[in-house]
Amino acid sequence: MQLRLIKYFTLVVIIFICSCGNKQGNGNETVYKGIYSFGPDAKSFKDCDNGREYWVTDESAKLELQYSQMNIEKPYVPVYVELQGVKIKSGKEGMGSEYDSTLVVKKLIKITKEIPQDMCN
Template sequence: MQLRLIKYFTLLFVVFLCSCGRKSGSGDSTVYKGLYSFGPDAKSFKDCDNGGREYWVTDESAKLELQYSQMNIEKPYVPVYVEIEGEKVKSGKEGMGAEFDSTIVVKKLIKITKEIPQDMCN
């Protein structure tokens, strides 16, 4: 009886571990370089490598918004240059971000700076 319980709980634990590793969407993480703007009503990213296309941003890293706010930018929506690792997913039809076709889900913040490179997003 005890051996059966041990096997049962071991199996449950393995199933739990396998399900925790799954990502939403396609699971493909990509590095994006561009301009990030943050304010009360919008969090957007302008992809400089993709013709300036704009995306809504969801920050799963919990670092992007924090470091943006620590840069002491006086006005909302001032763009900063970022390099982020994330996943592009289809935006929801309602709520904030619904006006964007796609959302960038930020998994990792690589770089953030007020200095926008001259050759970026011109």
């Protein structure tokens, strides 16, 4: 009986630890509002709050898709976006290495050609 109780308690503790680990990953995600530009050689985001620029990696698979569906004829035309993501340090080589940080997009909230002048200059 006591051995069974110890096994049950151990299982509960393991489940608790695993569920906490998953919440920490989502807890780092933040909503960002800013200007997104997309083209053959660059995917960048300029944060409206602080003016910093980031390389963009689109894990949501929605940002690049919806940008391309906006019928923008030229590359690098800026659009306003609101997205949920995580900032990470950029790699030292390859695409995005000229940026200090990379914004990993987890969820696209909003995308529009209309850039709000009161928020993003």
